[in-house]
Amino acid sequence: MPKLRTIVVPLSLVLACLDAQAAGPAAPAKPRSMQEILDASTPADWRRPAPEDTLYMDLADGHRVVIELAPALAPQHVANVRTFAREGYWNGLSIVRSQDNFVVQWGDPEEDAKKRKPIGSAKAKLPAEFTSRDAALAKGWTRLPDVDGWAPEVGFAAGMPVGRDPKAGTYWMAHCYGAVGAGRNEAADSSDATELYVVTGQSPRQLDRNMSMVGRVVQGMEWLSTIPRGTGPLGFFEKPEQRVAIRSIRLASDVPAAERTEVELLRTDSPLFAELVEARRNRRDAFYKVQAGHIDLCNVPLPVRDAKR
């Protein structure tokens, strides 16, 4: 009889890993599982996102979504996001769209330009920032060894899943689960970062290189992904009362220490991360009868842990 706790990792294996953790990291005589690799990690394998690159979205129901910004990928959009957060632009606004297997989106639902919330000291006009040549991206670049149909190369830079064109020297955010981008109209330069969206479904990578991307959700995706779907066109809520109220969106650097959510992210440019990727390319535990010998960019786990654990 199948037990319930078994689809991907049998519970017995989870418990065995906890035992191994208690006894210290396992010797790497055979390929290690992801859990064993994480258990063997050292503080140098982890990083804390800079407080000025960390956004807290506090929903009215008390749940918090933590976003790491990616200024190297879209510096002017991220600058606007920081300004909006500092000046409380989104406080009291709401999530206005939830489209199944696609995105949630928030911002000012007012479509009449004259009635929209003033954008304060943010820039009203931004250039399209679909790709980037920022040197910081090249510095931390870690290529995934596998084929990808959407980009010449894929991997990680600035802790984000990205595509890369080695000839052009450009990088861009991949639309993986949790990616955060700026909504726009038809014109490439029509986004001002007042309206942000988060991918909640199968990676819509046809949007890669078509949008200015500002970061990714690193904690709290479950509060966005479970929002009831809107029944209007494109998943917009038809009635104002269906919207999900946002208490505030703030930069961690503006939040008192006691109210911060301190997280650590596994570095993506370390030998340990490369070992983790390989452990996921070929699952070695007995549950798997066929190993894939492959992983898609958006299937690579990017571990997050409580910094105060």
Next chain:
Amino acid sequence: MPKLRTIVVPLSLVLACLDAQAAGPAAPAKPRSMQEILDASTPADWRRPAPEDTLYMDLADGHRVVIELAPALAPQHVANVRTFAREGYWNGLSIVRSQDNFVVQWGDPEEDAKKRKPIGSAKAKLPAEFTSRDAALAKGWTRLPDVDGWAPEVGFAAGMPVGRDPKAGTYWMAHCYGAVGAGRNEAADSSDATELYVVTGQSPRQLDRNMSMVGRVVQGMEWLSTIPRGTGPLGFFEKPEQRVAIRSIRLASDVPAAERTEVELLRTDSPLFAELVEARRNRRDAFYKVQAGHIDLCNVPLPVRDAKR
């Protein structure tokens, strides 16, 4: 200023398509959009799933999830599923697991074999049915032209997204959003189809060729994807009251006509479907500044419509 209704398709375009629909299909002088292609479809481009291959999961809150079974991919598992549905095995049981960006799962939460619900006239022991050589799959096979890292070839057979090994002559269900599989223990042949799971996140295709798959959700995914996530290991609910009650799971063929949900699915082996795939490989509308020239198997839309529209 960005309008809200614009991330992927500007509302104006949606309205334009509705206008086009009203005026009859557009001439195919230039590549048509998905909507234009669907508007130009004929009845022969659509099919109705057989009632004995259609499963209705009616949740206690009144919402219905419609699943099309894939007997050609896992005949013995599907036979058990039909028996369970006919004999009311799942009626009164519940969804016991919801793991973010992965799966929901239902079945009998009782782990003590002696206390589990009797399986009636279903078979207690099934073989692993991870791949299939059923001739019906070869007959309807439509290959996707793009590279895939998980399988030698990918495409559609029996209306399902599948992988194919041309040398071995085998087909298998791809773990795309909405795919339905049978949970198991470590042994390959330890599933009996009492416990089924549905993919609700980024396609976990490392499970391809590792699970016996019984079909896919064709309508009502939003009732599964928005279930609050379980906080126990692997997303299991920690408290019985967190489970989502299932009123019944029945075969459409056992449901009175007045209570049926009659759907039509776009055929995947027609020239029209090939045109639709191409329209999604290269988005031609003005919103897209870079065309992907590619699509992943799990990004291909499989249109469904109300047969009584």
